[in-house]
Amino acid sequence: MRQPAKRKKKINLKQTAFTRFMLIIAVFVLWIGGISARLVHLQVKQHEWLTEKAKDNRTDKKSSKFLRGTIYDRNGRTLAISVNVKTLFADATEITDVKAAAKSIAKVLGINETKLAQQLSQAKSDERKFVPIVKGLDTEAAERVNDLLEDPKIIKADQPKLVGLHWREDQKRRYPYETLAAHVIGFSNAEGNGQAGIEQSMNGELYGAVIKKLQERDRLGRVYDETVTEKEPPKDIVLTIDVPIQYATDQALERRVKESGSKSGMAVVIDNKTGAILALSNYPAFDPNRLNDIRLDNLANGAIQSIYSPGSVFKLVTYGSALDKKLITPDGEIDSGNGTIEIARHKFTDSHAIGRVSYKKALAHSSNVCAIKTSMLVGKESFHNYIQKFGFGAPTGIELPAETGGIVRAPERWNGDSLASMAIGYEIGVSALQMATAFATIANDGVRIRPHIVKEIRQSDETTVPLPVPERTQVVSTETARSLRTMLREVVLAGTGRRAQLDGYSSAGKTGTAWKFDPAIKAINRSKYVSSFIGYAPAENPAITIAVVMDEPKLGGRDGGGAAAPAFREIAQTVLPELNVRRDLDSTSTVAEAEEIPESPDAGDINAATAVPQSGGPRINDGAVERPRVALPKADIINRPKEKLVVPARANKARDANPKQKEKVTESPTKQIKNKSSSARMEYRT
């Protein structure tokens, strides 16, 4: 039997191909579906997180400050400049092997390895990201450190190429001239904020704003795009200070303070025609580069912040007002009698009786009696007006912080002898700058120009910001100013200021010596003076005014002529040629016409302690602004000491002997204190 042939199963090739194809498609669909689902998940659910991560990977946010503005002198010499410095710090969280890192760093920087390792371990456990290692390195030193720390195996965008180490950009303020004009320039703190001087008063212009940079980096860490937030760059300040003049002033003042054994000294040099301050000096000074070494006592700018009784230099106002009212003439005569005058039962004396003399001679000899008599002619109200017109009792407006306005009481609060006292420079508080400005006014034909120390403000594009023109005020007539100048010339030629004579230049000015109030004994201390000389040169066509004030000179001539006039001479002798001022005298033609008359606040036959109730007067006090025990205007109330009557020295002794009477006001034998304001009186000898 024949077996039926095995029927082959018919394979449908098309069907097979189709099935296979569909399988593949299904696999692809599943695969793409899976990917799509994941993509959707990433894009929708984790969108924000991923965006941030991507941004973080390629962008870098950096905050830095503009370098603080530069301060220049009038000739473009740099007085204060900020430079970039770098701080090497470790991010302890990034360091895996603390010991190895400490070893490499210590080796390169020459620091204690164990100490550094401990520091880093501690920081790592605290998860601190900023551990400063070295501060204040300049670019050159930072480059060297980078080279030494570089490890070729480490791929890192920034330097140094050692894991966990980074640089931070900082800035450092430098003052190349150290102590020169330190009180004018001031200093700024670590945050770049001015703390004193021009640095403080012009902080708004000098301050370097914070700028933010958004940098995009490629995989190698190279920046390919950078967005910077626009900020106005800081401005530069150009001062009217002149470095050579300032240096000469500083040196002369320092030398004179040391020679005279003074506690401190201050000097101001003003350009008469413009009111520009060419030098403003205080001694002792400080070095703003070494903030840690600064003594607080030396910080204050005494020339504008301290007030003192000017003494005889204030006779400028007395005679100036009388001349302007045409009550006297320089050659007119006045009788000083026996050198004593009694006003409101107080005796004022001259150091020596000069009899009947011209007003010129009276000023040259610094006669108190003549000045008091002259002030009587002028009158209370009128004299007060002139005091204000000369700029006393209000800040001058110089661009420096914490300037004092001084103390000038309203006439209704004056005592019977106040006019006489003020005529010779007591019962009034002034600053050295105010006094210098008053003399500059006379030197400038009676026109007072507001003193200023900022010459210009420069913007980053080298253009200048327009500054207000200094105010000009006619205080006294031109004729009065000329007459007063002839009188002041006489002071230097034949009076108390002979030591202010110059070689090759004529000069004029006035000496002043005032007793100081001593807080320890709460009375006038006759062994402590404030001696000053304020003058200008050349006498005929004055170019500059120089004020020199010495606080408590102890050696040699302690009066203004002995202690301060030589400093004036030294400064003027250096400054005038520097300013190309033509000589108006031959070297040999400076001949004194009279014997030297030392100005001295000798007690004479009057004992101040017993005759006049003493109290605190305006005084210099170690740079701090102190107020006298007088009725103060409202604006001055902040620093006003407690109202307290003070008894004279002799009365103090009696009081001390009897402690029970300590708080009781004791009357002097000759005079009784009638009210508190009368306690402002002082002993008057100039």
Add this chain to the structure above:
Amino acid sequence: MQNSNAVRTRSRTAAIPARELSWSFMLLVVICAGVVAVGFFFAARQHFTSMDFGIKNSNLREQLQNLETEKRRLILAREVALSPMAIRKAADAIGMREVTETAAVQLTNNKATINNNSPSLELAKPVVATSADARSVVRTVLTAPVQSKSAGETRGRFVEPSKDKKEKTEVAALLKLR
């Protein structure tokens, strides 16, 4: 009716002739594809050029900043060098002495016969610069003392100290100073 049937039959049986692509069409497609490709190429090139410019720009900015820093450093160094204090220190270091006013007068009076015993005219002995003064001197030219041959050295060869070690010591010293 016939006519209509005939038409239907023909349409069912007749093979649809393959539509041939014309050369011009092909060329157009190729050109378009080329333009797109070139466009992509240019776009990519511009992108990378822009990146490159960005990097260069950033480098230039950094260079500008470095130059500004260097300029400030040099200005500061110049001002320090020109300051009267530095000049005085330098003068002291070379033995110059300040002439006082009295000494100057004496000098003028004794112009003809200089009194060698006068203390005011006596020149001070040169003071050896201290390390602090030495630091203020800016080295402008690199000089090194001639090294003497030590016993173990072969002729014409000098054993130079390790540059790395030298640099590390310098940096360490610099940092100590700070």
